[in-house]
Amino acid sequence: MTADLSPALLEQWYPALLSSELHDKPVSTMLFGKQIVLFRTSKGVHAFKDLCIHRGVPLSLGRVENDELVCAYHGWRYNGCGDCVKIPSLPVERAIPDKAKASTYSCIERFGLIWICIGSPKDSVPAFFPYLNEELKVVLMGPYELAAAGPRIVENFLDVSHLMFVHEGLLGDSRFPEIRDYRVNEEVGLLRTDEIVVFQPDADGRGTSMNSHYVYEVYGPFTAALIKRNPDNDEMFHLFLMVLPMTEQKSRAFMLKARNYDKEAPDDAFIAFQDTLIEQDRVMVENQKPELLPLDLQMELHLKCDRMSIAYRQSLKDWGVTFGTA
CATH class of the missing domain: 3.90.380.10 (Naphthalene 1,2-dioxygenase Alpha Subunit; Chain A, domain 1)
Structure with a gap:
């Protein structure tokens, strides 16, 4: 879907959610037919593709714990940058695969709204x-x-x-x-x-x-x-x-x-x-x-x-x- 969108759409900020709708649990929304999960940590708000790379379960079904988004299916844990930092079933001596990352999007919070951009933002804040x-x-x-x-x-x-x-x-x-x-x-x-x-x-x-x-x-x-x-x-x-x-x-x-x-x-x-x-x-x-x-x-x-x-x-x-x- 993203490949079909023009740069004019990819570089814009979109209001995804009221700030008051995002508390301690992840919330799913949709933009251009793409499911996106929003969650809040002590460092601010974050937006990921709503999909765990392991077995395709929506990350919005999980929870936020210690500033990490935890997948509900197998407990994979992602930090705010999208890096998988823990796979419970993986023996401790083995490295987490480099591919174990969530797709991340730009996300800011202003004027009671959470804004997302799925490409490279044209501006640091919405144009108006x-x-x-x-x-x-x-x-x-x-x-x-x-x-x-x-x-x-x-x-x-x-x-x-x-x-x-x-x-x-x-x-x-x-x-x-x-x-x-x-x-x-x-x-x-x-x-x-x-x-x-x-x-x-x-x-x-x-x-x-x-x-x-x-x-x-x-x-x-x-x-x-x-x-x-x-x-x-x-x-x-x-x-x-x-x-x-x-x-x-x-x-x-x-x-x-x-x-x-x-x-x-x-x-x-x-x-x-x-x-x-x-x-x-x-x-x-x-x-x-x-x-x-x-x-x-x-x-x-x-x-x-x-x-x-x-x-x-x-x-x-x-x-x-x-x-x-x-």
């Missing part, structure tokens, strides 16, 4: 992290399990013209559906729209109507952001979407919201608002046909308001992304 500065209140939302292809989820997030219908009364009003023309600007490693004006009856769950100014950004195949600004004051937030593409038609989505207002307010209302939006989007992305995102622009009809979607699809093609696309 510089926007999460100390002046903003950062709220983690999700995870959201969706029976949909990762690119479909990202494109739905970037689709400004669905707000007035799927999220009517919250993010839009069907009496004001018009989207004025905008451009998509391409920079090094980034797609960004011009500001798009959208009337919103309840812009972020606080019951306030306004003309919000939107800017959409794409940082990679499965990471995007919405920057929403209130032109009447200095209020703004970044809403980051990060998708873990588990299989071609099953994904786990996480979101981070970084706001510069109501910093002392409880986060529950903001989280509940986003939960509602995701459930409304679920109906669409889990029922779209074809299930995989078409990269051939002739397969569907596009309007000028779809320019960000068009640019995203073109970037996926340029990046050589075939996972989750048609």
Whole structure:
């Protein structure tokens, strides 16, 4: 499977798990159809291929003991670097075979999430992290399990013209559906729209109507952001979407919201608002046909308001992304 993935996918960081989901036992997750085991030691978090090289049993069935991952089948013990350091059935005078290693992946823990990269990371942290500065209140939302292809989820997030219908009364009003023309600007490693004006009856769950100014950004195949600004004051937030593409038609989505207002307010209302939006989007992305995102622009009809979607699809093609696309 890894050999079929483009470098643009292999070099990215993906949110695999909430930090709160990983305690003293190993946990299995999936990325691009590959089973991965995550575990925690006194030195931090670790990610291995979820397979013991001895007899093919998932390492996630084992346990963590003395900072070592212990296979449940024959007790083989692996340190945090993937080296097998003990084989109980091997006489003590015999050396552990050099091949006795687990396949390891890069793994970090930031902002309440555990991130993995199955290739050589392009950056030491996910590309959008510089926007999460100390002046903003950062709220983690999700995870959201969706029976949909990762690119479909990202494109739905970037689709400004669905707000007035799927999220009517919250993010839009069907009496004001018009989207004025905008451009998509391409920079090094980034797609960004011009500001798009959208009337919103309840812009972020606080019951306030306004003309919000939107800017959409794409940082990679499965990471995007919405920057929403209130032109009447200095209020703004970044809403980051990060998708873990588990299989071609099953994904786990996480979101981070970084706001510069109501910093002392409880986060529950903001989280509940986003939960509602995701459930409304679920109906669409889990029922779209074809299930995989078409990269051939002739397969569907596009309007000028779809320019960000068009640019995203073109970037996926340029990046050589075939996972989750048609």
